[in-house]
Amino acid sequence: MTQISPEFKLIADWITPNSRVLDLGCGDGQLLKYLIDKHQISGYGMEIDPEKNVQALQKGLNVIQSDLNSRDISQYFDNDSFDFVIMTQALQVVRRPDLLIDEMLSVGKQGIITFPNFGHWRMRMQLMLKGRMPETETLPYHWYDTPNIHLCTFNDFENLCEEKGLEVVSRTVVNAQHKSSLGMRLLPNLLGEVALYRVQKKL
Numbered sequence: 653m654t655q656i657s658p659e660f661k662l663i664a665d666w667i668t669p670n671s672r673v674l675d676l677g678c679g680d681g682q683l684l685k686y687l688i689d690k691h692q693i694s695g696y697g698m699e700i701d702p703e704k705n706v707q708a709l710q711k712g713l714n715v716i717q718s719d720l721n722s723r724d725i726s727q728y729f730d731n732d733s734f735d736f737v738i739m740t741q742a743l744q745v746v747r748r749p750d751l752l753i754d755e756m757l758s759v760g761k762q763g764i765i766t767f768p769n770f771g772h773w774r775m776r777m778q779l780m781l782k783g784r785m786p787e788t789e790t791l792p793y794h795w796y797d798t799p800n801i802h803l804c805t806f807n808d809f810e811n812l813c814e815e816k817g818l819e820v821v822s823r824t825v826v827n828a829q830h831k832s833s834l835g836m837r838l839l840p841n842l843l844g845e846v847a848l849y850r851v852q853k854k855l
């Protein structure tokens with residue numbers, strides 16, 4: 653079976669067997685291939701990088717070359733085509749994450765979204781003590797070369813979900829090594845470095 657990252661393993665635990673999955677920004681298709689092998693899902697990927705598209709196609713996956721900023725997901729798929737739409741570590745790099753979430757939950761029943769937390773205590777300390785944009789293991793870029801254009805905290809994301817009438821079905825908060833702790837569960841926005849959210853429209 654395909655070897656995957658700790659984050660992908662956490663996501664896989666939320667996926668039900670024989671479900672339909674769309675992976676946005678799927679890269680070389682590692683997660684999709686794992687879900688097919690482990691859960692017998694049927695799925696599609698969307699990826700902008702042509703080389704990664706080729707790698708995913710070589711794995712026998714269904715992949716569409718597309719830029720998530722174009723928000724054209726609904727042009728390819730009908731409403732509720734998927735049980736899960738996954739977007740890992742891309743929320744902060746797209747131009748309009750709020751509108752992309754709308755797209756995700758038009759073609760999918762649930763969205764699984766992961767992103768780094770700009771509210772982590774190390775971020776706060778670097779801003780307070782150094783007066784400079786933070787750099788950490790989960791956000792390692794300089795301010796001038798970062799692909800991240802919409803950094804947010806867990807509280808920001810949950811407020812957005814509330815504004816959009818979305819329910820947080822599940823949330824896992826972890827550190828850079830994707831390990832959790834009691835402190836992260838009690839004070840997620842202060843101590844968590846990465847969050848995995850499973851959301852859906854409120855019934």
